[in-house]
Amino acid sequence: MALALLFASALAGCSSGEKLHPVAGESAKRPVDPWILSWVDPSVKTPALLCNGLIGIRIGRDGTGMDNGFFAIEEYDPQGEEKIRPLANPLAGQWTAGEHATPLDPAQGRGYMQSLDMRTGTLMTGWNQEVDGSHVSVATWMVMDPSMSRFADRWEIKADRDLPLHFHRTQGGGHRISQRFSTSSVFDSPPGVGESNTFGDSAEVSHRLQAGKAFHIERVIRETPFNSEQVSWDEIATSSTKKWTERWKTDIEIDGPVEDQQAVHSFLFYLRSAISPLSKMAVSPFGLSDATYFGHVFWDADIWVFPALCLIDPPAAKAISDYRVARIKAAEDNYNAWLNAGRPTGGEPIGRIEDLQGNPSHGAMFPWESSVSGKETVPGPSKWEHHITGDVAFSLGQARALGLVQESAFQRVVNETDEFWSARRELNSNQQFEIKGTMSPDESHTGDNDLYTNLLAQWAKNGGKWVADATRSDRRDYKLPHDDKSFLTYDGDTVKSYKQAAAVLAIYPLEYPPAEKQAKAMMDRFADKVIKNGPAMTDSVHSIVWSRLGEKDKAYEAWRNSWQPFTAHPLMLFSEKRSKDTAYFTTGAAGSLQSVVYGFLGFRLDWRKQDGAAWSLPLNGGYWLSVKPHLPPAWKSVKFKNFSVLGRRYTLTATQNTVHVTQGD
Numbered sequence: 001m002a003l004a005l006l007f008a009s010a011l012a013g014c015s016s017g018e019k020l021h022p023v024a025g026e027s028a029k030r031p032v033d034p035w036i037l038s039w040v041d042p043s044v045k046t047p048a049l050l051c052n053g054l055i056g057i058r059i060g061r062d063g064t065g066m067d068n069g070f071f072a073i074e075e076y077d078p079q080g081e082e083k084i085r086p087l088a089n090p091l092a093g094q095w096t097a098g099e100h101a102t103p104l105d106p107a108q109g110r111g112y113m114q115s116l117d118m119r120t121g122t123l124m125t126g127w128n129q130e131v132d133g134s135h136v137s138v139a140t141w142m143v144m145d146p147s148m149s150r151f152a153d154r155w156e157i158k159a160d161r162d163l164p165l166h167f168h169r170t171q172g173g174g175h176r177i178s179q180r181f182s183t184s185s186v187f188d189s190p191p192g193v194g195e196s197n198t199f200g201d202s203a204e205v206s207h208r209l210q211a212g213k214a215f216h217i218e219r220v221i222r223e224t225p226f227n228s229e230q231v232s233w234d235e236i237a238t239s240s241t242k243k244w245t246e247r248w249k250t251d252i253e254i255d256g257p258v259e260d261q262q263a264v265h266s267f268l269f270y271l272r273s274a275i276s277p278l279s280k281m282a283v284s285p286f287g288l289s290d291a292t293y294f295g296h297v298f299w300d301a302d303i304w305v306f307p308a309l310c311l312i313d314p315p316a317a318k319a320i321s322d323y324r325v326a327r328i329k330a331a332e333d334n335y336n337a338w339l340n341a342g343r344p345t346g347g348e349p350i351g352r353i354e355d356l357q358g359n360p361s362h363g364a365m366f367p368w369e370s371s372v373s374g375k376e377t378v379p380g381p382s383k384w385e386h387h388i389t390g391d392v393a394f395s396l397g398q399a400r401a402l403g404l405v406q407e408s409a410f411q412r413v414v415n416e417t418d419e420f421w422s423a424r425r426e427l428n429s430n431q432q433f434e435i436k437g438t439m440s441p442d443e444s445h446t447g448d449n450d451l452y453t454n455l456l457a458q459w460a461k462n463g464g465k466w467v468a469d470a471t472r473s474d475r476r477d478y479k480l481p482h483d484d485k486s487f488l489t490y491d492g493d494t495v496k497s498y499k500q501a502a503a504v505l506a507i508y509p510l511e512y513p514p515a516e517k518q519a520k521a522m523m524d525r526f527a528d529k530v531i532k533n534g535p536a537m538t539d540s541v542h543s544i545v546w547s548r549l550g551e552k553d554k555a556y557e558a559w560r561n562s563w564q565p566f567t568a569h570p571l572m573l574f575s576e577k578r579s580k581d582t583a584y585f586t587t588g589a590a591g592s593l594q595s596v597v598y599g600f601l602g603f604r605l606d607w608r609k610q611d612g613a614a615w616s617l618p619l620n621g622g623y624w625l626s627v628k629p630h631l632p633p634a635w636k637s638v639k640f641k642n643f644s645v646l647g648r649r650y651t652l653t654a655t656q657n658t659v660h661v662t663q664g665d
Contacts, residue, residue: 034261038115039570042106046569046581048123049289050144053276056288062106063125063140065091067171071288073279082371084295090221092171097163098132116571118269121240134161145236146243150222152233158214167205247272250312250642256635263563266572267593274586275316282323289584296369296377299388300587302395303509308590310402311643321399324392325409330374331364335420338365346384346446347437363419366392384446385439390456393417397464398605401623403646414464421457432479440490442502448491452505454478455512465607466513486521498530501538508544511606519545533577536566540591547599547630555599556632563592601640602628614659617645629654
């Protein structure tokens, strides 16, 4: 990937609309703002993030790029595990000032602030610092183009004495970096553009600060050479503001604690930033923020991110469905390879099906870790987490209902999913189908008859619904483990400890009617058995179930637990676990957003109207969308503005006692 880097002097003045510098000695505790995420501690190393679903870049506390903190959605290894490749960060570098080349470092300064304006997508960083007896102020603004692989930053540096200033770019990574920079970038004279130069792994910019006169420089980075085209920071900032203004027409406005509103805005901002409808890849658990999980696609995309965005940003949600549909052939190839290998499982191999040898069947087996090719890329035991094939079909059923995928594509996947389970299952003496040697969503257990997995198999066998088709010849069902109290997580479940929610997934997202009838008993048994350091999604699911049970206080507590311990990082970056700061974990944020939409606001995608629904709408394929809010006591009202269903927009306004749905803007 060739990156072109343009340095040019900016126009006079700043268009950010924000104050240029933080006030020296500013309090480390800033008021919570529903639209601005701020950080005032320069010592914390977790870098900021800007992303547009095509590229993602990590930005340090000083406004420059973190080493190797740059990712592009098309930069994967073409073979083997098809891992995403961390790229050299084109923003990585160091500003120095003074005769002794003192680093401009916010940790050595005062009045530091870094903030992200979610209304425009602009990241701002500033601080003050003493250098060689001179007061130096530094400010930078960075913005990402919303639909192209390019971004820009703008710097203003000012001193009250003449000082030499220097910038050294520390990473080039072998990419061709074309750089043009102004030889006179003080605003009291016209900018003069020097000749274009190509640099390797480092680039230098030198200037002499004049007392009281601000030095301004801007930089635009993109994948293709600039040639004669001049693209400015202002143009990219204008594009970003325009796009975010359009996006924020769909919003969730809360009359309640401001920290709740800020959190919801942060989920919406980062999730919308993580997916581009222009990409041919779906979102990985960490998007383009980190190489954890190698940029692969898991059930996170289908079961967590898709439902969170399908009513808010249908084109982004559709990108997930399109990714899966585009890899149906790969899933069929995976299935036939599995058959020919003797149908291996997490237990004993099932054995070959002799009459299928050399005759490709019409089954599909989606990989636990999918990448560019759609092959299974995980080498370890997680590949036995076979519920993934059911997850993909289940998600495509919701996409079909909302008009985001063709009926034919859904029918193909659900039929081929059933074919996979037909080859995967065994018939026991009670004439029940069993699925053995599979890893539970709990992920701490591989064994027989996982409840969630078997339910997905049953759903596919029923043709993508819970009510079996009476015309089907095979009316036998899958074994669902249970005891005299409720359903169990899997065969031999001791109901003692789990890594994350598993059995209660039968209640939500599967909405299996018999499990919903047992919801209270299941929550009482399983909710407090999850390990403390598990992923955030457990609390999200618990919040939704408690909401639907009318346990509003428990639902609100679980929702706050789903995000507060995970966002104690700069700019509310969401970590996967409380003990780690790797971010941004899109899955966790999507789960917390689902708690709002499908829990507090009471949205439901189902084969029937919700009992007692305040509003409902028929969807494709026999589905219904229903609304039955359960607002927490801390919220006086919520307005869900311009959510989209089948190409039309609606606005929901809910209070503790009333619900109104009107046509949107």
